Each structure stands twice: as C-alpha cells, then as structure tokens.
Amino acid sequence: MKEFDLIKTYFAKQLVKRKDVALGVGDDCAILSAPENKQIAITTDTLVAGTHFPEDTPARAIGHKAVAVSLSDLASMGAEPLWISLAISLPRVEQSWIEEFCEGLFELCEYYNVQLVGGDTTQGPLTITTTAQGSVNKDKFLTRSGASRGDWLYVTGNVGGAALALEQHYGRLTLSQEDKEAVFERLNHPSPRVLAGQIIKDYASAAIDISDGVLADLTHICNASSVGANIVLDDMPMHAAISHYLPQDKAYSLALNGGDDYELLFAVSESNKVAAETALSNANIPFSCIGQTNASGKITTTMNNKPVAIDIQGYQHFASNE
Ligand SMILES: Nc1ncnc2c1ncn2[C@@H]1O[C@H](COP(=O)(O)OP(=O)(O)OP(=O)(O)O)[C@@H](O)[C@H]1O
Ligand SMILES: Cc1ncc(C[n+]2csc(CCOP(=O)(O)O)c2C)c(N)n1
Ligand SMILES: [Mg+2]
Incomplete structure (x- = not known):
C-alpha cells in the first residue's frame, strides 16, 4: 500500500x-x-x-x-x-x-x-x-502570565503515575502487575482535561498543562506572571502506586519532575476560590489546592510546615547534550 x-x-x-x-x-x-x-x-x-x-x-x-x-x-x-x-x-x-x-x-x-x-x-x-x-x-482565554501574588495554586487529578511507568520501562524499578497496569494506563492513555479547562476559564488567573513536570510547568507560570510560589507537599495529589516503591523524598522528586501527567495546573485568586472549587466539584473533576503564589520570586516547597528542598529538573530535550 x-x-x-x-x-x-x-x-x-x-x-x-x-x-x-x-x-x-x-x-x-x-x-x-x-x-x-x-x-x-x-x-x-x-x-x-x-x-x-x-x-x-x-x-x-x-x-x-x-x-x-x-x-x-x-x-x-x-x-x-x-x-x-x-x-x-x-x-x-x-x-x-x-x-x-x-x-x-x-x-x-x-x-x-x-x-x-x-x-x-x-x-x-x-x-x-x-x-x-x-x-x-473573544479575548477570553487562559494564559501562563495572569497569576497575581497570593493566588491559590491547584492541580487536577494526580501526578507521577506516568513517571513511575517510565521507571519500570527503563529498568530502574520493578512494579507489581497491578501497579504496572495502572501506571502504564497513565503513560499511554492520558485524558486531556478539556472539561476542566472550560470550567476554570471563568475563574482561573493562569493555567498550564503538565507535560514537563509540575515544578517545571509551575516555573513557566511563575516566570510568565512574575511571581514566586510555595507548594505544600502534604497536599500534592500523588499517584497511589509511587509510595509502594520509593521513600518520600524520592517519590516527590519523581512525581514532581517526571512529567507526562497531562493534568492542569492553575492559579485562582482568593475572591474566586469558592466559586472555582464549587464549579469543579459539581462537574466531578478531581482537584487539589497545592499552594499559593507569593512575592518571593522563587519556588519553594514545604512539608509539615517546614521547608524541604526539591530540585526542579523538568523534562528538557537536549539536556544530555550539556
Ligand atoms: N520550532 C518552534 N517554532 C516556533 N515556536 C515554537 C517552536 N517550538 C516551540 N515553540 C513555541 O514555544 C512555546 C513553548 O513550547 P513548548 O513545546 O515547551 O510548549 P508546552 O506547552 O510547554 O509543551 P507541551 O506541548 O508539551 O505542552 C510555545 O508557544 C510553542 O508554540
Ligand atoms: C520512552 C520515553 N522516555 C521518556 C519520556 C518522558 N518524556 C518525554 S518528552 C516529555 C515531556 C513532554 O514532551 P514535549 O516537551 O516534547 O511536549 C517527557 C516527560 C517518555 N514519555 N517516553
Ligand atoms: Mg502545554
């Protein structure tokens, strides 16, 4: 043919x-x-x-x-x-x-x-x-650049499943059959958050989809919006299988840097918080509030109210050329 x-x-x-x-x-x-x-x-x-x-x-x-x-x-x-x-x-x-x-x-x-x-x-x-x-x-769309200091940060669904599948693929971890099926589903059949996007366009100040990793894509929002952010790791919706294989620090590093999640990360002002959460709940869209933007100019992460350091190493083509 x-x-x-x-x-x-x-x-x-x-x-x-x-x-x-x-x-x-x-x-x-x-x-x-x-x-x-x-x-x-x-x-x-x-x-x-x-x-x-x-x-x-x-x-x-x-x-x-x-x-x-x-x-x-x-x-x-x-x-x-x-x-x-x-x-x-x-x-x-x-x-x-x-x-x-x-x-x-x-x-x-x-x-x-x-x-x-x-x-x-x-x-x-x-x-x-x-x-x-x-x-x-007309002129009613979300961008990476609209977040203001003090906006709440949200993510739909959960993160890290696809990254865990890639750990299995590259032979760095051996997963149970059940977990393998669940995470390869995340890697192979991501569900674009089209409905969530339609809903949050009326409430969010900025948004991005998570392809490179939550922290890398948050960096894009922060740079475009000239804000910093603090992420509360305790509130991060991690794929359930990750904790079966990795200690907490490595689990966060993988889930927040692995990418391929195709969830939405978005910012909502204090005044839109309740309305945004209600609209998403009414549409049965899972979401988590994971932190807040600020004036620091940096991205920080905390756990149990204490600072913890996580390297931001989102997926970048040509990274191995350096
Ligand atoms: N070769 C190119 N020529 C022109 N513009 C480009 C080119 N490659 C990327 N861009 C633009 O650069 C910006 C960032 O691209 P990138 O592919 O990182 O987008 P993204 O949304 O972060 O990634 P993804 O497609 O994984 O969601 C986009 O506006 C994109 O259209
Ligand atoms: C075999 C294999 N190895 C690694 C990855 C991870 N990966 C590749 S590109 C990308 C970011 C999005 O791409 P882009 O920025 O080009 O849109 C990610 C997270 C994968 N999916 N498959
Ligand atoms: Mg994108």
Missing part, C-alpha cells in the same frame, strides 16, 4: 463530520469556517518513538496520545477543540498497526467531536505531529 492509498483507506475515513469544515482531507489545504465572535487557539506537538513513548507502545495508545497531548494544550487555555491535523512518518506500512493507531486517534476525536482535516504521510522513523485548533470566546 502506497502513500495515497494509505490516506484514502485510513485517514480520510473518519466518522466526525463537522459543519464548519468546508473541505477536509484530500486537497492542498483544508478550508475551515472560523466560528463567529471567537478566536482560534492553535497548538502543535510531536511524538517521537523512543523519546515520547517506548518503542513497544501499542499503536492504539500512540494514536490516543497524539490527540491527547494536543487537546491538553487546548484545555490549558480554556479552548474548545474543533479540528486536528496529523503529520505521520512511518518506517513501513503495516496495515494492522495503522488500523489500531487510527482507532486510538479517532476514538478521542469522536469523544470531543474533533475532525481530522488534513496532514502529511511520509516514510521515515516513527514520528507523529499533531496540530490541534480550538475556539475561545
């Missing part, structure tokens, strides 16, 4: 058909109708085999994750997902692999009514690049 047959057989066959897509897969460009009185949020992510997912990851999980990481970026800005494009480089055509990849990809697209509107198919090392587009009400 060659390039054009692949596109026709797999990528042009999606169930989602949006009215705002005048022209989808098949021409030089897609033609999309911008929603009235809205602005478009657009984000691009690349997943490289061996860098962003273990080489033996099931195709279905890779398809899922390719959509999830981009929708997670839209979620962090409070955007509603609309369209996605897919650039895929494949070493060879293995039809069963592509079928499963498309199942993972389209399942999440269908859930969020996102249409695949175009892309590019090439031969090469397994690499997937997604560009997702979403809409926000």
Whole structure:
C-alpha cells in the first residue's frame, strides 16, 4: 500500500463530520469556517518513538496520545477543540498497526467531536505531529502570565503515575502487575482535561498543562506572571502506586519532575476560590489546592510546615547534550 492509498483507506475515513469544515482531507489545504465572535487557539506537538513513548507502545495508545497531548494544550487555555491535523512518518506500512493507531486517534476525536482535516504521510522513523485548533470566546482565554501574588495554586487529578511507568520501562524499578497496569494506563492513555479547562476559564488567573513536570510547568507560570510560589507537599495529589516503591523524598522528586501527567495546573485568586472549587466539584473533576503564589520570586516547597528542598529538573530535550 502506497502513500495515497494509505490516506484514502485510513485517514480520510473518519466518522466526525463537522459543519464548519468546508473541505477536509484530500486537497492542498483544508478550508475551515472560523466560528463567529471567537478566536482560534492553535497548538502543535510531536511524538517521537523512543523519546515520547517506548518503542513497544501499542499503536492504539500512540494514536490516543497524539490527540491527547494536543487537546491538553487546548484545555490549558480554556479552548474548545474543533479540528486536528496529523503529520505521520512511518518506517513501513503495516496495515494492522495503522488500523489500531487510527482507532486510538479517532476514538478521542469522536469523544470531543474533533475532525481530522488534513496532514502529511511520509516514510521515515516513527514520528507523529499533531496540530490541534480550538475556539475561545473573544479575548477570553487562559494564559501562563495572569497569576497575581497570593493566588491559590491547584492541580487536577494526580501526578507521577506516568513517571513511575517510565521507571519500570527503563529498568530502574520493578512494579507489581497491578501497579504496572495502572501506571502504564497513565503513560499511554492520558485524558486531556478539556472539561476542566472550560470550567476554570471563568475563574482561573493562569493555567498550564503538565507535560514537563509540575515544578517545571509551575516555573513557566511563575516566570510568565512574575511571581514566586510555595507548594505544600502534604497536599500534592500523588499517584497511589509511587509510595509502594520509593521513600518520600524520592517519590516527590519523581512525581514532581517526571512529567507526562497531562493534568492542569492553575492559579485562582482568593475572591474566586469558592466559586472555582464549587464549579469543579459539581462537574466531578478531581482537584487539589497545592499552594499559593507569593512575592518571593522563587519556588519553594514545604512539608509539615517546614521547608524541604526539591530540585526542579523538568523534562528538557537536549539536556544530555550539556
Ligand atoms: N520550532 C518552534 N517554532 C516556533 N515556536 C515554537 C517552536 N517550538 C516551540 N515553540 C513555541 O514555544 C512555546 C513553548 O513550547 P513548548 O513545546 O515547551 O510548549 P508546552 O506547552 O510547554 O509543551 P507541551 O506541548 O508539551 O505542552 C510555545 O508557544 C510553542 O508554540
Ligand atoms: C520512552 C520515553 N522516555 C521518556 C519520556 C518522558 N518524556 C518525554 S518528552 C516529555 C515531556 C513532554 O514532551 P514535549 O516537551 O516534547 O511536549 C517527557 C516527560 C517518555 N514519555 N517516553
Ligand atoms: Mg502545554
């Protein structure tokens, strides 16, 4: 099967058909109708085999994750997902692999009514690049730069599960079968917090999605907002399996620096605190208040009201080049 047959057989066959897509897969460009009185949020992510997912990851999980990481970026800005494009480089055509990849990809697209509107198919090392587009009400979006001193900091869900899966993958820890299944689910099937993003856009002052690690992504908010922050480790929602394998200090270091959580980290002013918490609770979204921004210009961590030092070493490409 060659390039054009692949596109026709797999990528042009999606169930989602949006009215705002005048022209989808098949021409030089897609033609999309911008929603009235809205602005478009657009984000691009690349997943490289061996860098962003273990080489033996099931195709279905890779398809899922390719959509999830981009929708997670839209979620962090409070955007509603609309369209996605897919650039895929494949070493060879293995039809069963592509079928499963498309199942993972389209399942999440269908859930969020996102249409695949175009892309590019090439031969090469397994690499997937997604560009997702979403809409926000005019000038009503979240950024990293809106936090003020004294805002409360929150995280959705829990953190560290994916990082624990990678410890198993790289042979640094040996997990029980039950824990392995739970944490590989977190690594392979992250659920983008799209609904949470829609809710907090009315209450939060700043937000980011956690891809590099809570502390590294908090650094992005703090730098962009010119604030410091203190994180209360006692309140950090850690994945339950981590404490089975690591002493407390190593558990925090892994969970807060590992990344791949795809949860939202956001700031809320004192005056919006109750309303934000009520709205998230009403929507059954798990969240934890993990600290507060301040004027220190630094990020500090405390446990039992005492300072504890945790290195901030979020995921950075090219880190090993130095
Ligand atoms: N090659 C590039 N050209 C232009 N802009 C880029 C390029 N690479 C990254 N950026 C921009 O730099 C900013 C930070 O990128 P980064 O990929 O770290 O985003 P992120 O949201 O922190 O990561 P993630 O995609 O994992 O959530 C974004 O605005 C992104 O669009
Ligand atoms: C096999 C394997 N090794 C390591 C990791 C960890 N990892 C890779 S990229 C990244 C940050 C987000 O990427 P980006 O900044 O490119 O969006 C993280 C936490 C992984 N997922 N799979
Ligand atoms: Mg992001």
